[in-house]
Amino acid sequence: MKTVTLNDGTAIPAFGLGTWKSPKDAVYEAVKTALKVGYQHVDAAWIYQNEQEVGRGIGEAIGSGVINREDLFVTSKLWNSFHAPEDVEKGCKETLTALGLDYVDLYLMHWPVAFKPGTLGPKPEDLVPLSEIPFSATYEAMLALKEKGLVKSAGVSNFSVSKLKKLIEETGVVPAMNQVELHPYNPQNELLAYCRAQGIGVTAYSPLGSGDRPESMKLKDEPPLLENETVNAIAAEEGISPAQLLIAWAMDRGTVVIPKSTNAGRIAENFSAASHSLSERARTSLDNIDIQYRYVSPDSWFISGVTYEGESFWD
Ligand SMILES: NC(=O)c1ccc[n+]([C@@H]2O[C@H](COP(=O)([O-])OP(=O)(O)OC[C@H]3O[C@@H](n4cnc5c(N)ncnc54)[C@H](OP(=O)(O)O)[C@@H]3O)[C@@H](O)[C@H]2O)c1
Incomplete structure (x- = not known):
């Protein structure tokens, strides 16, 4: 499996299994199937509310000799309601207990947004201003988890260039990872270039x-990426499925990619895309798809517009 080396020297498998929205019973089977097929990376999060079942799948795979813990890379994420520095370890330990693991390989701050402790959102009154809990304070508490051996690497998710700059300036530490929405409708070239440079x-x-x-x-009439004409035409030319093409494109750009599936056939299909080399024509065709669309946004947390604390959320 291709890996990407992080700035702390850790090698992360460039392809993994997403688990958001995966129902509990299905995710247990999906994780077991994926690890059997050859996946070495699982992406989890406290808020997905299925970490126990993800952990059960991992535990069984390890127990039956399908994979060793050292060959498996597990990512999880700190939920917004654990941003107070004194709550960060609690959030992490809840994840570790649910997953049945002593450590996660990568721990990410899920969003640069703080909620009141004990709340899931999305209610306007659940938001805590960044002046009260700056994300740099949260991140510093996450770094302490590394010292305690609870997490191997630390990073962030849904951070824009300006938020990354602020985080680096305030903590003096460059995060190992930024996990963001990326696909041909939302390629975020500027963010990618900044992350590469840093x-x-x-x-x-x-x-x-x-x-x-x-x-x-979902917004009404949102454009389904898997039905895009170019994606379908190029996939046919390359002799692969549209999903496989999107995965191969993501890996070709040097990003780690974590498609979610709970379907055994699609889990295997997605895995085999990880070894597909993209042609120059496929690369340029996907790079030039001229549709801009973001599927995941914090709109539903009343960060609408999408402005947050006086600035655009994504700038
Ligand atoms: N950090 C964050 O804030 C954040 C936000 C969003 C997502 N994520 C992570 O990224 C992962 C992936 O993103 P996502 O779950 O939003 O969506 P996604 O992976 O882009 O799409 C998942 C959908 O694609 C379907 N699918 C999977 N393989 C397919 C194939 N080969 N052909 C056709 N359809 C296929 C799945 O259905 P089946 O399951 O039925 O196959 C499911 O409906 C998440 O699960 C989560 O781990 C993180």
Whole structure:
């Protein structure tokens, strides 16, 4: 499996299994199937509310000799309601207990947004101003988890260039990873270039267009990425499926990619895309798709517009 080397020397498998929206019973089977097929990287999060079942799948795979813990890379994420520095370890330990692990390989701050402790959002009154809990204070508490051996690497998610700059300036530390939405409708070239220049690894989430998001998170008439004409035509030319093409494109850009599936056939299909080499024509065709669309946004947390604390959330 191709790996990406992070700025702390850690090698992360460039392809992994996403688990957001995966129902509990299905994710347990999906993780077991994926690890059997050859996946070595699972992307989890406290807020997905299925870490226990993800952990059960991992535990069984390790127990039955399918994979060793050292060959498996597990990512998880600190939820917004654990941003107070004194709550960070609690959030991490809840994840570790659910997963049944002593450590995670990579721990990310899920969003640069703080909620009141004990709340899941999305209610306007759940938001805590960044002046009260700056994300740099949260990140410093996450770095302490490395010292305690609870996490091997630390990083962030959903950080824009300006938020990354602020984080680096305030903590003096360059995060190992920024996990963001990336696909041909939202290629974020500027963010990618900045991360490359700073030595920040980038993970592409929702690489297939996140078609199974709850209806409440969808805008009417949103463009389904997997049905895009160019994606379908180029996939046919390359002799692979549209999903495989999107995965190969993400890996070709040097990003880590974590497509979600709970379907055994699609789990295997996605895995085999990780070894596909993209032609120059495929690369340029996907690079030049001229549609801009972001599927995942914090709109539903009343960060609408999308402005947050006086500036655009994504700038
Ligand atoms: N950090 C963050 O804030 C954040 C936000 C969003 C996502 N993520 C992470 O990124 C992962 C992936 O993103 P996502 O779940 O939003 O969406 P995604 O991976 O872009 O798309 C998932 C959808 O694609 C379908 N699918 C999977 N393989 C397919 C194939 N070969 N052909 C056709 N359809 C296929 C899945 O259905 P089946 O399951 O039925 O196959 C599901 O409906 C998440 O699960 C999560 O781990 C992180």
